[in-house]
Amino acid sequence: MKERPKLDIPKTITEKVANIIGYSIFIGTLIFVIITFPSLLAELPAHFGADGEVNRYGSKYEMIVLVVIPLFLIPGLEALERFPEIHSYPRRMDESNIEEFYLHSRMLANFAKNGALIVFAIVFIEIINYGLIGTSTFGAFLLPLILLLTLGPVGWKMIERRKIR
Numbered sequence: 001m002k003e004r005p006k007l008d009i010p011k012t013i014t015e016k017v018a019n020i021i022g023y024s025i026f027i028g029t030l031i032f033v034i035i036t037f038p039s040l041l042a043e044l045p046a047h048f049g050a051d052g053e054v055n056r057y058g059s060k061y062e063m064i065v066l067v068v069i070p071l072f073l074i075p076g077l078e079a080l081e082r083f084p085e086i087h088s089y090p091r092r093m094d095e096s097n098i099e100e101f102y103l104h105s106r107m108l109a110n111f112a113k114n115g116a117l118i119v120f121a122i123v124f125i126e127i128i129n130y131g132l133i134g135t136s137t138f139g140a141f142l143l144p145l146i147l148l149l150t151l152g153p154v155g156w157k158m159i160e161r162r163k164i165r
Helices: 013-039 062-082 096-133 139-161
Strands: 044-049 054-059
Touching: 013 044, 013 062, 044 062, 054 139, 062 096, 096 139
Parallel strands: none
Antiparallel strands: 044 054
């Protein structure tokens, strides 16, 4: 298949629910960041180690960069989700299974996007809690949680992709 067709495949309930959860958590946390920002200490955690301990502190204004990154990242991930025909597929994709591959790939992009939204929310919460009360929310669970949310959906969907015939 040289040029892949664009198919109109409706969003699944799972994709819609994932969007509601991902965007709600991210937007809620973003509002929390905006409300609490004036009350934060001048120096906040800027880097966490694998054990969840703070490795570096920086100006609270560095957090603005963390808020801006998803504002550029998310539209790119949304675009990737909307155009599954540009994704990479195995050679076994043909007219008989193209819709299943497109849907599967789109769901992977959806879960990756929403996982990224939740990861940013988790990092915001961790930084703000240190800035407000001086303690960790997630501690040693921070890195495993981030890895689970970013790599979990990819691994899961790649295993499922092998089942498509």
